[in-house]
Structures are given as C-alpha cells and as structure tokens.
Amino acid sequence: MDPIALSVFSSRMAAVCEEMGAVLRRTAFSPNIRDRLDFSCAVFDADGGLAAQAAHIPVHLGSMAYAMAGVIRRFDWQPGDMVVFNDPFLGGTHLPDVTLVSPLFVDGERVAFLANRAHHADIGAVTPGSMPLSTTLEEEGVLISPVRLYRAGRRDEAVLQRIVSRTRNPRQAGGDFAAQASSVSSGVHRLQELVGRMGMSEFRAALAALNDYAERLVRAALVDLPDGRWTFTDYLDDDGQGQQDLPIQVALTLDHHDAHVDFAGSADQVRGNLNCPLSVAAAAVFYAFRCLMPEQTPACAGAFRPITLSAPEGSLLNARHPAAVAAGNVETSQRVVDAVLGALAPALPDRIPAASHGGMNNLAMGALAEDSPWDYYETLGGGMGGGPHHRGRSGVQVHMTNTLNTPLEALEMAYPLRLRRYALRRGSGGAGRHPGGEGVIREYEFLTPASVTLITERRRHAPWGLQGGAPGAVGENRLNGELLPGKVRLEVAAGDRLTVMTPGGGGWGGS
Template sequence: MFAITSSQATQDVQNSTIDPVTCSVIHGALENITIEMGHKLMRMAHSSIIRESEDFGAAIIDAVGNGLAESSQSTPLQSGPLPGYIRGMHRILAERGETLCPGDVIMHNDPYSGASHVPDVAFIVPIFWNDELVGYSATTAHHLDIGALSPGSCGIVDALDAYAEGLQFKAIKVVEGGRRNDMIWHVLRDNIRSSELVVGDMEAQIAASRIGAARVLDLIAQYDLNTFRAACTTTMDQAERLMRSAIAKLPDGVYHASTAIDGYLDDPERRELPLVVTLTVDGDSLHVDLEGTAPQVSDRPINMPFEGTVDVAIWLTIRSILLDTAVYGHIPVNVGLIRPISISAPLGCIVNPIFPAPTIARFAPGNQLADTVMKALAQAVPKQVSAGIGNLKVVAFSGLTQSVHWVHMEIFEGSYGGRHNMDGMDAVDTLYANTRNNPIEDIESHVPLRVRRYELREQAIGAGTFRGGLGAVREFEFLSDGGVSVEGEGHRYRPWGFDGGDDGWPAEMSVTYQGSEPIELPSKASYMPVKTGTRFTMVGPAGGGYGDPRRRDPQRVMDDVLDGLISRECAAKDFAVVVTDDLTLDEEATAALRAGTSVS
C-alpha cells in the first residue's frame, strides 16, 4: 500500500506574523508571476499544443517542494504535478550526491519521480537569494515527440514498457552554473522527430522559467526574505483552513463508487478494467482509498503515475466540487488546499504501478478516475456535482515530407453531464484536462490536414431535467501520406446519469480509406500508416443527464429541436414533449403524455 498524506506536502516553517494586506499583495504578485510565465511561454512556443491548446503548466514552488502559486490559464494536469516534479528531482539529486547552484536549469520528466508522463517535460530554475535556495520557478509542457517508437507523443498505446515511451530525463542539468550543456542538446536533436519544433518549445520553457525566477527575486527584494516567507506560510495556512471548512460541512461517513475504463476493447485480457474509489470523511479531513482497482497492465501504457496523475485527478475534483469558484470566488491554489486530503492505493495496480510499467497513455483513464471521485462525492453533495462526463481523445497526426517530420496533436473534446439547475457543457475538455480547442485555421495553415467537419453531435443526448452536454464531430482528411494513432476512452461505457437522469452516449471513431466504407475503431489505436485522401472521423460522447427527463422545461426541449440537436421523435420518447409537424410546442399533448393520459 502506498499513500500520500498531508505531512508529505507540508513545510516545517515557523509562522511569522504578517499583516493581511501585505500577505495578499505578495500572494497576488506570485499569481501574476505565474500568469506572466504562462503568457510568455505561449507567445514563444513553436507548437500549437502549447500556443493554441495551452497544454502547459507554470508554477512557483518553495525550497522543499510546496506549491505556492500556479498559472490560472494552464492545464491542471500540467501545473498540478509540478511540486511533485520538484520532490522527485530532490530525491534523484540526493541519490547521486549532486547539489544545485545559481544558474542551473534542470530538465525532468520521470513518471516515477513526480512527472505526469514522459512527454510532459519540466524545466526547473532554482531561485537563490544571497546564495540561499529559496524556491523554484518551473514550467512543464506536452512535447509533440519525445523519441518514442512511433511519431507523436500520444497514441503510443502499444508501448511495452517505460523505455518504449520515449527519452527519460531524470533531473538532468541542461544548463549548469549558467553554462549550457551542448552535449545534452545534441542528443535531443538527434533522437527526436520534429526536433526544431520540440527544442524550440523547450527553449521557450527555459526562458519562461527564468522570467519567473527573476520576478520572484524582485518581489523578495521589495519586501525582504522573512516577509516573503511569512506571506507564503500564511497563505498556505489560509488555503488549508478553507479546505478543512469545506470538508467539515460534509456528513461524516464512507462514500463508495466504481466504474470501469475501456482498456483495450479488442483484447479480452486487457479490457473493461475497474476503478474503485472509497471516500472517508472524518471531521475536517478526507481520505481517498483506491483499493479494488484493477491490477497494473505491465505491458500497455494505461497505468497512471500515483504522484503526477492520480493525486492531481483526485485533488482537482475535490477542490472543484467543494470550493466552486462560482460560490467562493477566487481560490488561492497552493499546497494548503491538499493538506486535509490523503490518498492510498495498493502498489502494483493501475493507479500505483511499479516501474517499468508504461504510463504514457495515462490521460484518458485518469480523467475517468476523476469522474469516479465525483460519482462518490455525489452521495454527499448531490447539488454540487455533474452527472457523468464524456471522456476525451488525444490523437497524433504525423507525416514525413522530404525527411522532415510534421506532427499535430489533437485533443478532441468530451462533454460534461447535466448539473443542478444547469445543462452540461457541450464539446469541451473535462475535469483535469481543461485545454482549449485547436482552431481549424491554425491546423490547416501548419500541417497537411483538412478539417472537413466540425460540428455538434446530433440525436445523441443524455436526457434529464438538465440534459448532458453534447459531443462534437470532427473529420480530418490527410492531404499527404502520413499516419495516425489515438489514445481515448468512453467507447464501451455510457456516462452515468444522476438522480433519475438517463445515461449519456459513448464515443465513436472510424477511418475511411479511399474507395472503402468507414471502418469502426476502438478507443485506442496504435500507429496506422495512411495514404493521401484517408479520412479520420471522431464522434464525441454525450454527458449523462441530471434529474427526471419528464421534468425538463418543455420549451428547452423545443429549443433543442429547433436547433436541430434532437428530433421530434427524441423529444417525445426521451422527454415526453410533443412537437407538431410544423415545429410548434403542443402544450396540451405534452401535459397528457407526461401524465400518462391521451388527448382526444
């Protein structure tokens, strides 16, 4: 059994007295520093996955690995793990007997030492004040190739072990004492496809991390080190009290939920794998136990790093539900929020794997784990959750033009389930993903792909008093020979309906070769070479419904019919709403249908 407890995430610091105004100003400055880091990284990045989709993280972390602030525009699955990157780096450096010096820049991506997965490479700049290490400025981002067995850094769903997933960087000094280690950069360029793109993104990360470090030093110079530390300690304590207060409002008890992931639907030994969550609320603390979850899949990369993916999925979900910004306003994001929460999981299961079990495709099952945590919390706070979410896909399109590789990574949206007094959001990234969609204009101007369809999915809805969000449909056509690989979830199981709502709809995916009919694909597809003219179609899932569909406002059902999202037949069957041939709402017939009577 392996566990994360609050003591692992707490710095032993004497809390100094500081006035609340100064504390707030310093914390606001830290948040603005991370936001500036994020914007600078986006502006300097070469790839669309950072520039447009914002699949990156930026954070300021103290000297022992406590998160102080993170970039609000970044992805939770990128910023959230950064304190774990620091702790993993500390451990590796100590084992090697190495120390940090001013001017160092460390590259790190080890999934068994804090990183989320291999393509999410962090660049860490230690911050020294008068030769004393006072913290770190760090960025992480998803890189479009990391030297894995097939092009792209996602969809490597047939990786046999961690070594097949790409280059591993375990606390490597790419800059030492201000001197660039050119040998490391030569290795990178020689072993990564699209090396100009990837190395350009890495250099942008280093620049953004250095900007963050410089801004922190300016802040310390303005207030002095003791005041800075007192503000950080006080802000962490305040966040802890906020989370403890929210947990204390929950009824004490044990809340259990389970679900399953597709796994590999075309493999009877690696399919339909259970995820089990047991939440125990005890006063102002909460424990999450993952006992009962499926054993690790030692030769397929759907295992999830316990620190870097599993912890972030759980913390993010609890924080979002219990401290909803629509109710609480701005919430300071730092280590204090996670101190009241502990997590345990058996060693050797898919949520706590043993090296060298591969983890590169941890994204989609991790999102399903977050959804299962929400399903358990729904028993305690039914008005604060959504029904089941529709999960995402990550698709790597790639090709080779005159010995030059091109790669495009598409994060294909899911959808949210219905919520108390609100419909689910349509065609968005869910839970810890939170990336933006990639504009068609950007895709078609950079890579040889044509987006032939991009629209909402029709006639598939999670019916409820508040319906689930709709999925999207995207169809890509290859304008030159290339290849594609996919990691995804949600083809086997329908997103769960809540409080009488109907389940949502699963996702679909197909490939159409020239002169052939569409060929259905499972949610995970290893690298497939394709010819010019091949079309690849993704149909997104629909989130679950919330509440009895027969209690939905008939006019809202009518609006969905008029928008072409559902048919008249669907309105009658799923919502008991009668729409006439001339597309008007028949209120009398609707009332009769809902009452179980007929209209003469």
C-alpha cells in the same frame, strides 16, 4: 498577515506564473504549445512545496505539487541551474510532458523554485505524435531522468542534443526547449523582484500565512461535508492490448475536517499504457476536492494537507517501472475524477454533476516519409455533465485538461491536413432535467500518407447520469465511414478521412 496584504501577495504570486505562461506561449515553436496551450507554470517554495500556480492544466500542476519535493532533494542547487526531466516515476506524468525547474537565490540563500511543464508532440516515440499504443516505457520516447540542462546559467549542449536528436524535428524541439527555458528564467527574474520589494523575512512569512490560510479554508469546507464512507466503481474501456472493463474503485472517507481516498480493489497495472504513477492519481484527487472549495482558496501546498490517498503498489494507479504510462496521464486521470465524484454524489446530491465525456480523445499523427517529417497531437473536447443547477456545456475540455482546441486555420497551415467538418454532435448529451452537453464531430482529410494513433475512452462505458438523468452517448471513431476501435494505430493514404465523434455528458435529474 493583514487579509488585504495576503490577498495581494497571493495575486502577485499567481501573476508570476501567468507571465511565465505568456512568455512560453509567445516563444514556443510547436502548435501544441503555442496554440493548444498544453503547458503549465508554477512556483514552489525552497523545499519543493507548491506556492502558486496559473490556471493551466490540473494534471500537470497536481502531479508537480505531489512530486516536486522529491526532485528538489536530488540536487545541490546553485544559482543559474536549470533541471530538465520527464520520468513519470520521478515526478513526471508521461514522457511528452517535459518539466524545467530552476531555483531562485537571494543573497546566496535559496528562496524558491520556478517550473513549467509542456507537452512535446514529438519526444521520440516509436510512432509520430509520441502517444503510441505502447506496452513499455521505452516505446514512448526518450526518458529524461532529472539532469541539469543549465549549469550556472550555461546550457549543457550535450544534454540538449541527447534529447532532441531522438525527435523527428530537432529544430522545432530545440525551439520549444528554448521557450521553456526563457519562461522559467522570466519567472526567476519576476519573483526576484517581488522578494526584493518585500524582503526575505516578509516573503517567507507571507508564504507561510498563505499555506495556513489555504489549509483553514479547506478544512472548513470539509467540516461542512457529512462524515462517512462512500464507495464507487467506474470502468475504463480497455488498455488497447486485449484487457477490457478495468475497474477504478474508490473508497472515500470523510472525517470531520480530513478526507482520505483509497483505491484498493482497482485494476492491477496492465500491459497497455493506461497505467499511471501515483502522482497522476493524486492530481486527479486534488482536482476533484478543489472543485468543492471556495473560489478564493489559494493554490498552494497548504490546500492539500487535509487530503490523503493510497493505492496498492503495482496497480493501475500506482504502477511499477517500467510500465507504459502514456495514456494514464490523459485517460486514467479522467476516470479517477469520475470515480471520486461518483463517490461524493450520495454525500452531496445537490452539488455533484453527472459524468462528463470522461477522456481527452487523443489523436496523434505524423508523416510516414522521413524526408518530410511532421508530428502532431491534439485532444478533443466533448460534453460536460449536467448538474443540479445547470445543463452541461457542449464541446468543451473537462476536468484534468484545460487546453484549447487547435484552430483549423493553424492546423491546415502547419500540417498536410484539411478539416472537413467541425461541429457539435447533436443528440449525444444525456437527457434529464438538466441535460448533458453535446460532444463534437471533427473530420480530417489527409493530404499525404500518414501514421495515426487514437487513444480514446468512453467508447464502451457511457458517461453516467445522476438522479435519474440518462447517460451520454458513447464516442465513435471512423475511417472512411468504417468503425474503428477506441485505441488503434493505422496508416492512412492521401484522401482518407478520419472522423472522431466524442461522447456527450450525462444528464442530471429525471426529465
């Protein structure tokens, strides 16, 4: 294709995803989707290969790209169908991330699929916020194997009720599902318009050209990297069930224009919920390499062709059903990025930054009283690692998440909470020629009794520095001033105060 026409086509495809996201944000009921923007939207080709995505959440998008083809093959698709699923072992990530996907047919022929994935703060787990300290998948909420939510445009009420009846607030859950369905439908209509303007043959040719272009860009970027094999090991603090210092071991092989990442030697799957399906590990690997690619590289399946990975079955990064996986998506994925970047650092000393805060600092909470139910979940930012050419940013989300912080006004308006303090954690960034960014301090006062679950990392193993830079400070969690474990479930009374202090980023270069 003409390069200008191809660029315009790529932008139009991405715009479809952006519009889907705008519809979802404006129609969702829950602050988790509406305010934190914990969702992602994408377009896939007729066989489930990634065709385009919005700049949403890497762990959502990379895992969908890795696993959507398997979901597509499970159904005899018809116009107006819409499938819902969250099964981590069949293309999902963890149970709160629920995916809706619908086909686009033009003149009776299947052309593409439109999908979104959104985090539901209540998916019926054993504790409010649906991020429990679980040991089995069953404890994490309702498991949705891929099933039709809509058939020929008509919603299957029995399927919807089976899901929302397990939640503490079925009305809000139903509203979020309706918002997701509206978002997908808007994408179907918008892409149908695009195909109608282009014509079927030109659309398919453009999609093939886009994938080939992405592959050429990635292979050209890999050629510029030094050939060789590099290893690195990083550690997760603990699984919340007594197992500590869990290794994520990477062997990275760069061979001219191909890259392979092998996780042999990483920890076996654990009793706690740091396990993840291979699709989540793949999302982290794809993200790490995407950071090395030219900015104009299209986000499509062609970009992933030169990159492969492997992890032993039954390991932390390729867990077997029914392993608990709630935190694998949010914490283990972040440590995979740290390990891959750590392996790349000797090969690319002038490009790789020090470790960032290395987690999502997960906080889930909700009502103890059944007559006034509420569920809330949020992730907190921290310090970004300093790099060869810049100091780290402070108080930001990094790597596998791309959500916003919940504005304190929205938090206090929706829930019986008061935010007493929200500030940068001065002195938490690692020292260096380019210091790491600062973590944050966020202090909550509970106005009613509540259940609270914390799943946090980098409370034992600090974010590492590079090239002589100092590590960032580890994080801390405190209830009424008393130090808490990194992973804990507790009940709080009205007037109690919870303070989360997130890690800083590592420093780069000797100061």
